[in-house]
Amino acid sequence: MIEVQNLDKSFGSNHVLKDIDVIFEPGKVNLIIGGSGSGKSTLLKCIVGLHEPDAGKVFFDKQDFTHLDFEERIPIRREIGMLFQNSALFDSMTVEQNITFTLDLFTEDSKQEKIDRANFCLERVNLAGKNQLYPAELSGGMKKRVGIARAISMNPKYLFCDEPNSGLDPATSILIDELIQDLTDEFKCTTVVVTHDMNSVMGIGQYIMFLHKGQKFWEGSNQDMMNSDVKELNDFVFASPLMQAAKKVLV
Secondary structure, eight states: OEEEEEEEEEETTEEEEEEEEEEEOTTSEEEEEOOTTSSHHHHHHHHHTSSOOSEEEEEETTEEOTTOOHHHHHHHHTTEEEEOTTOOOOTTSOHHHHHHHHHHHHOOOOHHHHHHHHHHHHHHTTOTTOTTOOGGGSOHHHHHHHHHHHHTTTOOSEEEEESTTTTOOHHHHHHHHHHHHHHHHHHTOEEEEEOOOHHHHHHHOSEEEEEETTEEEEEEOHHHHHTOOOHHHHHHHTTSHHHHHHHHHHO
């Protein structure tokens, strides 16, 4: 479980996050949604320690991560898997080397053990045998899957995905969503996904938090969302004719 308490974050005069309270439960795909500039990615980065909040706390299974020093955070960071928006693969490394990079940092496994783990992760994302390819040889969807393979290489307790479907076609997006759901079920991890993709929201949104202008305006399931009377949420979710049609069918 991940718990955020009274979290604030500003960059200069820009107050990005305002008194955020939220609990992300294990074994669920937890989504953070909201418009551009609402603070979604900033919240994710504050949770994992890429940004330091100005106020508030972040707890990983009741351990106060916010006030740990660099060395004290390492055991928790070993349990975190992260998929960045652009996959963040190293262009000069092969697929296999990209996956074993994290293992090199955080484990004392033998070279063969690392390769075996890379092979397992590649099989889980349906990229078996692609070990020696370079990122330039991969499609956008394949890069995302390699990023996910790297994220699960340490058997994470916490999985974070920042806009996993960004730049992907609808069919590939569905495959990525299904993969994230399957891995959450398999590893029983606490999964937190930042997204603006309404297909993802309707497909895998077991818990959804809606951010608006840096504040938490609403939380619930995707079914709860269809019946919400929160104007700001409805303006965001039902902006497209497709979602308006879906509401008429589902409600």
